Amino acid sequence: MKFTKMHGLGNDYVYVNCFEEKIDNPPAVARFVSDRHFGIGSDGLIMINPSKTADFEMEMYNADGSRGEMCGNGIRCVAKYVYDYGLTDKTQISVETLGGIKYLDLTVEDGKVSLVKVDMGKPELEADLIPIISEREQVIDEPIEVDGKEYHMTGVSMGNPHAVIYVDDVKGLDLEKIGPKFENHERFPKRINTEFVHCIDRQTVEMRVWERGSGETLACGTGACAVAVSSILNNLTDTQVTVKLLGGDLQIEWDREKDRVFMTGPATVVFDGVIDITEIKE
Numbered sequence: 433m434k435f436t437k438m439h440g441l442g443n444d445y446v447y448v449n450c451f452e453e454k455i456d457n458p459p460a461v462a463r464f465v466s467d468r469h470f471g472i473g474s475d476g477l478i479m480i481n482p483s484k485t486a487d488f489e490m491e492m493y494n495a496d497g498s499r500g501e502m503c504g505n506g507i508r509c510v511a512k513y514v515y516d517y518g519l520t521d522k523t524q525i526s527v528e529t530l531g532g533i534k535y536l537d538l539t540v541e542d543g544k545v546s547l548v549k550v551d552m553g554k555p556e557l558e559a560d561l562i563p564i565i566s567e568r569e570q571v572i573d574e575p576i577e578v579d580g581k582e583y584h585m586t587g588v589s590m591g592n593p594h595a596v597i598y599v600d601d602v603k604g605l606d607l608e609k610i611g612p613k614f615e616n617h618e619r620f621p622k623r624i625n626t627e628f629v630h631c632i633d634r635q636t637v638e639m640r641v642w643e644r645g646s647g648e649t650l651a652c653g654t655g656a657c658a659v660a661v662s663s664i665l666n667n668l669t670d671t672q673v674t675v676k677l678l679g680g681d682l683q684i685e686w687d688r689e690k691d692r693v694f695m696t697g698p699a700t701v702v703f704d705g706v707i708d709i710t711e712i713k714e
């Protein structure tokens with residue numbers, strides 16, 4: 433199977449052009465290629481498929497083989513792949529996802545995509561997932577106990593579920609310890625992506641993320657959007673936010689008039705390769 437290894441701010445996936453390749457068991461292939469010792473090494477698998485309702489379809493799997501409804505860093509890389517590898521010459525494209533059709537603007541330099549702006553759509557407060565105790569115009573603040581400690585979170589969906597938690601010290605967090613306890617907490621029937629955030633000023637936040645199905649990643653596009661929406665709702669930032677992640681910065685804007693979130697960031701090709709997946713059983 434031919435693949436292309438790409439990343440968005442270090443959130444790396446194995447990309448497969450399924451106009452040419454066929455994958456019969458994506459969850460098993462995702463687990464295999466993601467293994468950083470026995471496979472290629474990645475945060476998951478992203479299949480680029482034909483679509484009946486958009487220019488392309490993004491089918492995304494986490495490293496544990498679970499399917500994600502949407503992937504912000506991933507969809508920017510899909511846009512770069514389809515332009516740079518000649519599947520389109522358009523600089524405005526649409527991509528079908530389980531989280532709805534997304535619309536992307538591509539910036540091209542020297543014939544290659546260097547930056548992508550994604551209309552991430554309408555943020556939803558996860559009332560069914562995390563009971564919201566007040567209307568969205570007020571502070572959204574839900575207590576949750578993990579490891580005997582009470583945290584306060586804001587639940588936001590960007591197609592996939594997120595719990596946003598504000599802390600004073602992001603760097604010192606033991607994510608390996610508390611991350612899985614949030615991810616698998618009984619409050620989250622679909623599990624959860626959890627973002628830990630420190631606000632630097634009204635235009636800048638820094639965050640780390642424990643992703644559902646992949647653990648700590650260097651960046652999370654949908655997570656950065658959820659953090660921006662939560663920070664604006666909690667009156668901690670203005671509507672344009674630079675989100676600083678371990679892998680780099682994303683620019684997020686929540687256009688309250690249109691009620692749509694826009695994410696702008698890079699996409700990078702690392703290498704092309706071929707791997708034998710015929711022996712994968714499970």
Ligand SMILES: N[C@H](CCC[C@H](N)C(=O)O)C(=O)O
Pocket residue numbers: 443494499500501502503504505506592593625643644645646649651652653654655
């Ligand atoms: N782990 C996420 C999917 C990947 C999201 C993230 N890598 C991004 O860039 O948005 C989930 O299961 O909902």
